[in-house]
Amino acid sequence: xxxxxxxxxxxxxxxxxxxxxxxxxxxxxxxxxxxxxxxxxxxxxxxxxxxxxxxxxxxxxxxxxxxxxxxxxxxxxxxxxxxxxxxxxxxxxxxxxxxxxxxxxxxxxxxxxxxxxxxxxxxxxxxxxxxxxxxxxxxxxxxxxxxxxxxxxxxxxxxxxxxxxxxxxxxxxxxxxxxxxxxxxxxxxxxxxxxxxxxxxxxxxxxxxxxxxxxxxxxxxxxxxxxxxxxxxxxxxxxxxxxxxxxxxxxxxxxxxxxxxxxxxxxxxxxxxxxxxxxxxxxxxxxxxxxxxxxxxxxxxxxxxxxxxxxxxxxxxxxxxxxxxxxxxxxxxxxxxxxxxxxxxxxxxxxxxxxxxxxxxxxxxxxxxxxxxxxxxxxxxxxxxxxxxxxxxxx
Amino acid sequence: xxxxxxxxxxxxxxxxxxxxxxxxxxxxxxxxxxxxxxxxxxxxxxxxxxxxxxxxxxxxxxxxxxxxxxxxxxxxxxxxxxxxxxxxxxxxxxxxxxxxxxxxxxxxxxxxxxxxxxxxxxxxxxxxxxxxxxxxxxxxxxxxxxxxxxxxxxxxxxxxxxxxxxxxxxxxxxxxxxxxxxxxxxxxxxxxxxxxxxxxxxxxxxxxxxxxxxxxxxxxxxxxxxxxxxxxxxxxxxxxxxxxxxxxxxxxxxxxxxxxxxxxxxxxxxxxxxxxxxxxxxxxxxxxxxxxxxxxxxxxxxxxxxxxxxxxxxxxxxxxxxxxxxxxxxxxxxxxxxxxxxxxxxxxxxxxxxxxxxxxxxxxxxxxxxxxxxxxxxxxxxxxxxxxxxxxxxx
Numbered sequence: 197x198x199x200x201x202x203x204x205x206x207x208x209x210x211x212x213x214x215x216x217x218x219x220x221x222x223x224x225x226x227x228x229x230x231x232x233x234x235x236x237x238x239x240x241x242x243x244x245x246x247x248x249x250x251x252x253x254x255x256x257x258x259x260x261x262x263x264x265x266x267x268x269x270x271x272x273x274x275x276x277x278x279x280x281x282x283x284x285x286x287x288x289x290x291x292x293x294x295x296x297x298x299x300x301x302x303x304x305x306x307x308x309x310x311x312x313x314x315x316x317x318x319x320x321x322x323x324x325x326x327x328x329x330x331x332x333x334x335x336x337x338x339x340x341x342x343x344x345x346x347x348x349x350x351x352x353x354x355x356x357x358x359x360x361x362x363x364x365x366x367x368x369x370x371x372x373x374x375x376x377x378x379x380x381x382x383x384x385x386x387x388x389x390x391x392x393x394x395x396x397x398x399x400x401x402x403x404x405x406x407x408x409x410x411x412x413x414x415x416x417x418x419x420x421x422x423x424x425x426x427x428x429x430x431x432x433x434x435x436x437x438x439x440x441x442x443x444x445x446x447x448x449x450x451x452x453x454x455x456x457x458x459x460x461x462x463x464x465x466x467x468x469x470x471x472x473x474x475x476x477x478x479x480x481x482x483x484x485x486x487x488x489x490x491x492x493x494x495x496x497x498x499x500x501x502x503x504x505x506x507x508x509x510x511x512x513x514x515x516x517x518x519x520x521x522x523x524x525x526x527x528x529x530x531x532x533x534x535x536x537x538x539x540x541x542x543x544x545x546x547x548x549x550x551x552x553x554x555x556x557x558x559x560x561x562x563x564x565x566x567x568x569x570x571x572x573x574x575x576x577x578x579x580x581x582x583x584x585x586x587x588x589x590x591x
Numbered sequence: 592x593x594x595x596x597x598x599x600x601x602x603x604x605x606x607x608x609x610x611x612x613x614x615x616x617x618x619x620x621x622x623x624x625x626x627x628x629x630x631x632x633x634x635x636x637x638x639x640x641x642x643x644x645x646x647x648x649x650x651x652x653x654x655x656x657x658x659x660x661x662x663x664x665x666x667x668x669x670x671x672x673x674x675x676x677x678x679x680x681x682x683x684x685x686x687x688x689x690x691x692x693x694x695x696x697x698x699x700x701x702x703x704x705x706x707x708x709x710x711x712x713x714x715x716x717x718x719x720x721x722x723x724x725x726x727x728x729x730x731x732x733x734x735x736x737x738x739x740x741x742x743x744x745x746x747x748x749x750x751x752x753x754x755x756x757x758x759x760x761x762x763x764x765x766x767x768x769x770x771x772x773x774x775x776x777x778x779x780x781x782x783x784x785x786x787x788x789x790x791x792x793x794x795x796x797x798x799x800x801x802x803x804x805x806x807x808x809x810x811x812x813x814x815x816x817x818x819x820x821x822x823x824x825x826x827x828x829x830x831x832x833x834x835x836x837x838x839x840x841x842x843x844x845x846x847x848x849x850x851x852x853x854x855x856x857x858x859x860x861x862x863x864x865x866x867x868x869x870x871x872x873x874x875x876x877x878x879x880x881x882x883x884x885x886x887x888x889x890x891x892x893x894x895x896x897x898x899x900x901x902x903x904x905x906x907x908x909x910x911x912x913x914x915x916x917x918x919x920x921x922x923x924x925x926x927x928x929x930x931x932x933x934x935x936x937x938x939x940x941x942x943x944x945x946x947x948x949x950x951x952x953x954x955x956x957x958x959x960x961x962x963x964x965x966x967x968x969x970x971x972x973x974x975x976x977x978x979x980x981x982x983x984x985x986x
Contacts, residue, residue: 197786197817199843200754202703202725208850235650243653244646247862251639255630258638258830293688293856300855308597326854330597359595391592422592435653437861448594455603459721460695461688465860466832467642 207328226577227545231369231520232568237491238435239475239484246474250467261466263458265291265442269473273442276476280401281416282426284444290453293464295399295441298427298453299323301460302360302395302443305452307332312356316344318523318552318561320369320397323362332359336554341514343375346382353390360393360425366411367400367519370552370563374517380414387423393449394418398428399441400519402485405493409517421446430472432520433485438468492520495566495574502578506585520567523549526585530560535584544580602723621972622940626764626915627963632886633830634879641869645862656861658853660686660837664868668837671871675796676811677821679839685848688859690794690836693822693848694718696855697755697790697838700847702727707751711739713918713947713956715764715792718757727754731949736909738770741777748785755788755820761806762795762914765947765958769912775809782818788844789813793823794836795914797880800888804912816841825867827915828880833863887915890961890969897973901980915962918944921980925955930979939975 250257264270270286277284292298299322307313309331315324317336327334335356338348343365352358361383365375375383387394396414404411415426425445430438443453457463475481499522500515513524526532532548539545549561569577645652659665665681672679687693694717702708704726710719712731722729730751733743738760747753756778760770770778782789791809799806810821820840825833838848852858870876894917895910908919921927927943934940944956964972 197841199788199841199847201700201847202706204703205700205847205850208847208854230655232655235654238650238653240646240650240653244643247642247646248639251635251642255633255635258633258635258832259630260625260627260826260831293859296854297856305596305600308599311597322854322857329851329854393594431655436655437653439856439858439860446592446594452594452596452600452603455600456724459603459691459717459724460855461692461834462717463834464688465834465863467863468860 204329204331207325209325225540225543225545226569226573226580228564228566228569228577228581229545229547230568231565233432233436233520234488234491234495234567234570236570237487239479242475242479243435243471246471246479247467249474250470253470257470258467261463261469263454263463265289265464266466266469266473269469269476272473272476273444277444281412282444283419284421288421288447288450289442289444290450290457291464291469292441292443292457293439293461294431295397295427295429295443296322297457297460297464298441298443299326299395299397301453301456302425302449303327303330303332304456305449306359306393311359314349314352314356314358314361315554316363316368316373317554318370318549319362319554320364321551323397324554327362334554336556337361339373341373343373343379344383346379346386349383350386353386353392358392360395361387362395362397363414364397364400365414366398367403367516369400369519370521370547370549371523372514372516372519372521374411377412380412381417384414384417384423392423394424396424396426398426399432401428402433403489403492403520404518405489405496406517415444425449433481433488434472434475438472440464440468440472489518492567495569495571496522498571498574499564499566499578502582506582510585520565522564522566524562524564525558526560526562528560532560532562535562538587539581539584542580542584544577544584546581599724599726602720604720620935620938620940621964621968621975623959623961623964623972623976624940624942625963626960628827628831628915629883629886629890629962629965631965632882634874637870637874638830638866641866641874642862644869645865648865652865653862656858656864658849658858660684660859661861661864661868664864664871667868667871668839672839676807677839678814679816683816683842683845684837684839685845685852686859686864687836687838687852688834688856689826690792690822690824690838691717692852692855693836693838694721694790694792696848696851697820697844698722698725698727699851700844701754701788706754709744709747709751709753709756710949711758711763711768712949713765713944714757714949715759716946718792719949722757729949731951732756734768736768738768738774739778741774741781744778745781748781748787753787755790756782757790757792758809759792759795760809761793762798762911764795764914765916765942765944766918767909767911767914767916769806772807775807776812779809779812779818787818789819791819791821793821794827796823797828798884798887798915799913800884800891801912810839820844828876828883829867829870833867835859835863835867884913887962890964890966891917893966893969894959894961894973897970897977901977905980915960917959917961919957919959920953921955921957923955927955927957930957933982934976934979937975937979939972939979941976
């Protein structure tokens with residue numbers, strides 16, 4: 197039978213990152229491809245105790261819950277938001293299956309065929325796919341090292357009347373970039389002027405290497421919670437398998453997202469939400485995040501040292517100030533998609549940069565994840581990668 | 592700020608069932624409204640042990656998993672499907688956040704503005720909402736006690752060229768109906784003839800009161816897995832808080848749904864999926880389902896006895912052969928939406944039937960859930976309900 201899929205499925209692509217993950221889960225390949233956190237420092241004992249508390253609380257813990265999420269968890273998230281300078285109430289917090297679901301639900305309630313979304317370039321490729329799946333046209337805004345260039349942004353706001361702007365201002369995926377505080381404020385001012393919403397995606401904000409620099413979420417500047425929809429997740433700071441993220445923003449938007457979530461899946465796992473609540477209540481999460489920061493910084497420096505040894509005539513990259521990724525640009529004639537097959541043959545994987553671009557891919561870029569591999573594996577993998585990179589044929 | 596939501600949000604309504612649930616969670620109201628299972632028989636000790644096994648299996652159990660779902664769980668689901676006569680492979684099984692997510696993802700990949708979906712009438716109201724949110728027009732097919740009427744179905748297939756037919760053939764929500772085996776086969780034959788897909792929603796199929804009657808899922812008749820997309824869930828047979836359902840069907844459709852799920856939430860909770868796998872492996876789930884059947888049958892008969900006492904001049908209903916609901920039709924001039932406010936004042940709640948209808952609501956119908964309340968509460972609640980129903984003003 198020939199199945200007549202809806203026209204919007206033409207925009208669907210299987211995520212390149214996921215497909216590569218599948219390949220690299222087999223065999224001896226050391227993968228710098230996925231955005232996976234370090235398993236060695238997962239607080240498994242504390243997670244286990246948190247689940248025990250759920251079951252000790254009685255059988256009603258296993259019943260259906262509210263679409264909005266487990267109320268005590270929403271209260272705890274509100275406190276967390278407050279510490280980041282974002283003044284929300286439990287009424288405008290919705291718990292989701294990771295922040296991916298926030299990107300999807302927000303797009304679902306906002307976008308229709310022909311709408312425009314402005315993004316950084318490169319940016320999170322799954323977000324690009326989601327926007328396009330709802331019929332939106334994605335338009336890239338030029339950036340410098342401090343964030344989007346305001347002139348270009350203003351010009352594109354006037355020209356395209358975008359439905360919203362999608363940004364990952366703190367330790368971005370894929371390029372690890374962090375926006376200056378000044379640029380955050382000015383972006384928001386422009387959004388006030390042109391009445392444009394911002395979707396601020398902040399999965400990595402907690403993973404900051406240098407405590408002397410402070411970055412406030414753009415949502416913290418939006419003191420009346422009128423223009424910024426903010427999402428983050430516990431996947432990077434606690435464990436991914438919990439699949440728990442959240443969104444906060446204007447009440448009317450959150451309420452509409454709740455309706456969309458009712459249709460989408462009724463509610464996320466309430467066992468996980470309750471466990472997370474006990475974990476936030478009884479476990480020193482801030483101390484754990486400090487451990488993550490130190491370990492990821494250490495792993496990043498190992499990777500950096502290898503790249504430095506090769507020298508800047510072959511690659512350029514910026515040392516990330518946080519997050520999980522290094523973004524590398526090779527010589528103009530390097531094709532990193534070709535390079536990947538060569539690399540996998542030699543037991544190492546990364547993600548080619550092209551799919552992260554909106555419409556003018558740079559084929560000489562790639563993304564390296566430094567959080568997932570142990571220091572030992574990092575060294576072996578970087579040895580293999582450098583070996584492949586230095587082969588004259590491939591550069 | 593005035594938020595410009597996408598046009599499809601005009602079809603969104605907050606689920607009536609959910610909203611009532613919120614009200615009745617407070618105070619002393621005995622609720623026959625929600626579709627909640629009995630908490631008293633949740634196998635909490637076994638669930639707890641299953642989670643312990645997850646954490647004992649090591650830290651990698653807390654890492655990201657595959658979008659398709661935890662592989663050993665998919666294998667276990669395949670065996671379960673085989674016992675129901677459905678021959679699938681793990682490749683065409685996708686694990687989801689409940690079967691609600693299946694309805695949503697399938698609609699997402701199939702429907703576009705103006706498409707037609709054929710349904711029973713009344714049917715699951717959240718499914719109606721989902722179909723409409725993707726721009727579909729829902730057309731009701733006439734039914735008798737054995738299922739959809741084939742003449743009407745055929746006529747509507749020819750006239751509307753539907754994208755698919757949505758059915759709950761076994762112990763339906765809301766009306767508890769079960770299709771005859773003959774009608775199942777004939778429905779499928781028509782779908783072969785007109786090349787129309789079926790979405791078979793089967794959350795209640797395991798909760799069968801009389802073992803001498805056997806109902807095969809429509810998917811079991813579709814021996815080449817070409818026309819039926821089948822979904823079920825562990826929410827009713829194990830516990831709802833796990834939020835784990837699944838879908839099986841034609842490989843091309845499942846693959847497209849996997850892509851949609853990647854965009855939607857990457858994957859469902861893998862801690863829950865692993866726990867469920869251990870539960871299916873080590874726990875006598877069939878024995879537990881037997882306990883559920885007996886208990887729900889017992890509770891149903893209590894409710895039935897009360898209704899019988901009132902007499903059939905005021906109401907008609909059919910004794911359900913399984914599931915969780917009784918569907919009651921009052922005299923023509925009864926308005927059950929008005930009745931609900933009166934009932935809640937008197938400490939009992941139900942769901943008015945109107946929202947379950949496609950376009951010609953019967954305002955004199957309502958749905959009673961008999962699974963959630965203990966026998967004691969059932970009696971108190973039915974006393975209250977009968978009291979309200981017998982007040983001359985309200986009937």
